[in-house]
Amino acid sequence: MKKKIKIYQVDAFTNKAFGGNPAAVVFDAEELSDEQMQKIANEMALSETAFISKSYSDGYDYEVRFFTPTEEVDLCGHATIGAFYLMAKLGLINSKEKVVTVKQKTLAGVLPVEIIFNKGTVSKVMMTQAKPKYLFTVEEIDELAKIMDINKEDIGIDKFRGVPMAYSTGLPDIMLPVKNIEVLERIKPNFSLLSKYSKNKKVIGVHAFTLKDINKNIVLCRNFAPAYGINEEAATGTSNGAMAAYLIENKIVDFDKNIDLICEQGHFINRPSQIHVKILRNGNEMTIKVGGEAVIIMEGTIFLNEVIK
Numbered sequence: 001m002k003k004k005i006k007i008y009q010v011d012a013f014t015n016k017a018f019g020g021n022p023a024a025v026v027f028d029a030e031e032l033s034d035e036q037m038q039k040i041a042n043e044m045a046l047s048e049t050a051f052i053s054k055s056y057s058d059g060y061d062y063e064v065r066f067f068t069p070t071e072e073v074d075l076c077g078h079a080t081i082g083a084f085y086l087m088a089k090l091g092l093i094n095s096k097e098k099v100v101t102v103k104q105k106t107l108a109g110v111l112p113v114e115i116i117f118n119k120g121t122v123s124k125v126m127m128t129q130a131k132p133k134y135l136f137t138v139e140e141i142d143e144l145a146k147i148m149d150i151n152k153e154d155i156g157i158d159k160f161r162g163v164p165m166a167y168s169t170g171l172p173d174i175m176l177p178v179k180n181i182e183v184l185e186r187i188k189p190n191f192s193l194l195s196k197y198s199k200n201k202k203v204i205g206v207h208a209f210t211l212k213d214i215n216k217n218i219v220l221c222r223n224f225a226p227a228y229g230i231n232e233e234a235a236t237g238t239s240n241g242a243m244a245a246y247l248i249e250n251k252i253v254d255f256d257k258n259i260d261l262i263c264e265q266g267h268f269i270n271r272p273s274q275i276h277v278k279i280l281r282n283g284n285e286m287t288i289k290v291g292g293e294a295v296i297i298m299e300g301t302i303f304l305n306e307v308i309k
Contacts, residue, residue, distance in 0.1 A: 010082035041067035077237010126291030129169035132245035234266030235273035
């Protein structure tokens with residue numbers, strides 16, 4: 001077993017340092033046990049750490065596992081974007097083609113990731129989400145409003161159906177539409193109650209959003225996941241993918257053609273992020289891709305024989 005491994009920190013869904021959502025990335029994860037990966041994720045204290053292993057199968061190119069500081073999760077959008085942007089930037093993935101598609105094996109399945117190059121340099125990474133799933137409708141709106149410290153009347157989007165619902169494109173979240181930006185900004189969840197509520201509903205957390213500019217398909221979002229050690233997250237790939245499914249299913253966004261959404265997140269915690277969501281139509285079926293840019297912030301070394309016994 002190696003005595004030391006490289007670890008990187010990457011800010012995903014941004015093109016500026018100290019914006020977006022930070023994730024840690026560790027290569028050669030086949031050298032690590034589950035316990036060691038969990039300890040490293042806890043030490044990094046970021047919302048997710050991605051552990052990348054070499055492929056031993058023709059069915060995928062990389063195996064990627066995602067750990068929060070407290071537990072493993074099936075999939076993580078921003079850590080995926082950060083990890084593959086990093087690999088392309090380091091030259092581990094390169095091509096003279098404009099787009100290179102690789103397959104990552106995750107606990108949510110084998111999912112394609114597109115690395116988009118501009119004159120040989122990586123410019124953006126897009127990941128295909130798991131097939132959207134509607135899970136349930138939140139019936140007790142009063143309870144959810146109280147937990148989020150807003151009024152029942154603040155929930156919903158004018159002229160559209162505004163019932164909170166849980167969706168998943170890899171991870172389950174409750175979609176919470178609110179009336180306007182002012183309501184979105186003043187949300188102050190009781191994190192203890194929200195953690196219990198999320199565990200009871202078997203979801204990661206609550207993804208609150210409002211329409212910033214419906215004509216330009218711009219959505220402003222906030223994401224809360226205290227049950228997984230993340231009070232508020234600056235950028236969430238899977239949650240915004242699930243939100244895209246919610247917007248389509250509730251006819252808030254027209255699905256007569258392919259759609260490009262811009263999801264702005266992290267502004268209220270001083271880590272502005274921009275998440276690109278592409279919804280592709282094939283008959284009545286939809287494919288959702290989520291992606292963006294990233295910035296490499298830090299490179300370091302973990303000494304396994306010293307830190308992890």
